[in-house]
Amino acid sequence: MTYLQHPVNEDRPVRIAVIGAGWIGNFHAESIARRIPNARLEAIADPVLPALESLAGRLGVSKISTDPADVLADPDVDAVLIAAPLRFHSELIAAAAKAGKDVFCEKPGGRTIAELDAAIEAADTAGVVLHFGFNRRYSADFAAARKLIDDGAVGVPQLLRSLTRDPGTEAGLSNPERIAPGTIFLETLIHDFDTLNWLNPGTIPVKVHAVADALVAPEAKPGGLLDTAVVTVTYSNGAIAVAEANFNALYGYDVRGEVFGSAGMVTAGGPQASNATSYTAAGIGSDTVRLNVDLFHDAYTAELAHFADAVKARRSGAPEDITTAANAPAAAGGTDARNALAVALAAFKSAETGLPVQVSSIAELQAAETAPRGAAVLQEAGA
Numbered sequence: 001m002t003y004l005q006h007p008v009n010e011d012r013p014v015r016i017a018v019i020g021a022g023w024i025g026n027f028h029a030e031s032i033a034r035r036i037p038n039a040r041l042e043a044i045a046d047p048v049l050p051a052l053e054s055l056a057g058r059l060g061v062s063k064i065s066t067d068p069a070d071v072l073a074d075p076d077v078d079a080v081l082i083a084a085p086l087r088f089h090s091e092l093i094a095a096a097a098k099a100g101k102d103v104f105c106e107k108p109g110g111r112t113i114a115e116l117d118a119a120i121e122a123a124d125t126a127g128v129v130l131h132f133g134f135n136r137r138y139s140a141d142f143a144a145a146r147k148l149i150d151d152g153a154v155g156v157p158q159l160l161r162s163l164t165r166d167p168g169t170e171a172g173l174s175n176p177e178r179i180a181p182g183t184i185f186l187e188t189l190i191h192d193f194d195t196l197n198w199l200n201p202g203t204i205p206v207k208v209h210a211v212a213d214a215l216v217a218p219e220a221k222p223g224g225l226l227d228t229a230v231v232t233v234t235y236s237n238g239a240i241a242v243a244e245a246n247f248n249a250l251y252g253y254d255v256r257g258e259v260f261g262s263a264g265m266v267t268a269g270g271p272q273a274s275n276a277t278s279y280t281a282a283g284i285g286s287d288t289v290r291l292n293v294d295l296f297h298d299a300y301t302a303e304l305a306h307f308a309d310a311v312k313a314r315r316s317g318a319p320e321d322i323t324t325a326a327n328a329p330a331a332a333g334g335t336d337a338r339n340a341l342a343v344a345l346a347a348f349k350s351a352e353t354g355l356p357v358q359v360s361s362i363a364e365l366q367a368a369e370t371a372p373r374g375a376a377v378l379q380e381a382g383a
Contacts, residue, residue, distance in 0.1 A: 252288025
């Protein structure tokens with residue numbers, strides 16, 4: 001027989017190494033290996049050898065190491081995904097950037113503004129791509145809400161709300177004493193702070209007031225646990241936002257956002273697994289999601305696909321495909337990560353003192369992007 005000749009795209013995939021083989025590292029590694037066509041899982045590093053071998057075996061990866069330095073020195077690695085514990089984030093970002101690797105880092109980028117600034121400076125100096133894992137931007141409903149804001153549907157934002165309620169059980173928290181002080185601000189609510197900043201574009205957070213307590217596991221409060229929190233954030237455009245979190249929602253994993261403005265309101269999110277709802281003698285019910293990797297499965301994948309596109313574009317010396325860039329949300333970069341971290345640190349300080357905190361006492365901030373077209377028009381008109 002005679003085969004017909006068909007042109008083949010010879011562009012090689014972006015070769016990514018994952019640092020960290022914990023639960024989120026597992027999910028991201030699987031996304032790279034199986035769900036992102038223009039990416040390849042090149043290597044995995046983690047100091048815990050059994051976890052490392054288990055993940056590599058499941059995904060068919062031959063390059064593994066207990067030392068991240070090995071993947072940073074590998075010329076076959078184009079980019080790294082950092083899914084290590086928070087205390088290593090800024091150090092790994094800087095080391096990867098100095099090695100010429102593009103970087104995707106799980107939130108937050110550092111424990112302090114100084115740490116994060118050093119990491120961002122290293123990435124800027126090296127000219128590498130640096131994205132952070134604020135995945136709600138890539139969730140279809142949150143992205144649709146942002147587009148409505150950009151189109152002027154809410155007018156000038158006045159009140160904003162974002163909440164995170166982690167799934168729980170009637171038994172309460174498992175090993176609450178192992179939850180580090182400040183976790184609710186630095187690793188949970190930081191998602192809400194980025195979401196609020198992103199849904200109020202062109203502004204910066206100015207003042208933060210937080211109230212927090214250990215209501216789920218009060219016995220662990222002497223060790224520094226805070227498992228329930230409400231935070232108010234005042235913005236430079238006068239808008240007032242509320243972020244809340246709790247570590248033990250019995251009904252499922254619940255993430256929601258809302259923006260109310262001079263012309264209307266948009267909402268996004270919820271715990272439902274689907275739109276299917278039952279109406280029976282027992283009442284009205286629907287299934288709910290129990291894991292973040294289920295609720296945000298597509299968003300986690302989309303943010304990594306966008307990262308791979310950005311890396312590919314930088315390494316080819318060409319801009320990202322204009323269609324992809326137009327349809328994708330703005331990736332969370334250094335300024336976004338810095339703004340969210342500043343709010344988280346201000347909230348932690350406020351919860352400790354009981355007093356409002358000026359964000360400028362934590363860091364001098366700048367807006368990550370310009371005001372949306374619709375809001376700008378309304379502001380000029382005096383709406």
